[in-house]
């Protein structure tokens with residue numbers, strides 16, 4: 001998900017392009033201005049953290065771009081492409097390492113595991129907003 005800072009800074013296209021160019025397949029994509037209720041469910045596991053209220057407040061300041069990507073080990077590889085949570089520790093070449101400075105403005109969210117991804121997809125997407133199609137790139141990206 002491109003966070004409000006990523007959308008405002010015009011980084012949505014670049015973020016999508018990184019995933020597209022690597023060879024991953026987009027199966028869902030939409031702009032959403034999330035409610036605090038949705039964000040509280042999305043970040044429920046962080047509700048005990050001191051930064052929780054600020055995180056929810058910032059994430060509700062504007063629209064985000066929610067996406068579902070498909071591909072081999074996409075969750076693990078996607079996390080690598082994002083970089084460390086704190087941009088001060090994100091390697092150059094990662095999205096956060098190239099485009100962000102502070103942890104509360106780290107431009108992008110990525111699911112952290114298969115079960116979490118399923119939960120998050122259920123929160124953000126209706127089944128009919130996701131698309132099962134054959135990518136013409138398949139034979140050229142995978143062995």
Ligand code: DAT
Nearest residue numbers: 046051055084085103104106108109110112
């Ligand atoms: P990630 O987004 O890499 O999965 P997370 O799930 O631990 O990281 O935290 C969710 C978001 O909360 C993170 O992208 C930015 C914010 N956050 C995390 N740690 C923080 C901290 N110490 N202070 C302020 N915001 C923080």
Ligand code: MG
Nearest residue numbers: 109110111112
């Ligand atoms: Mg997380």
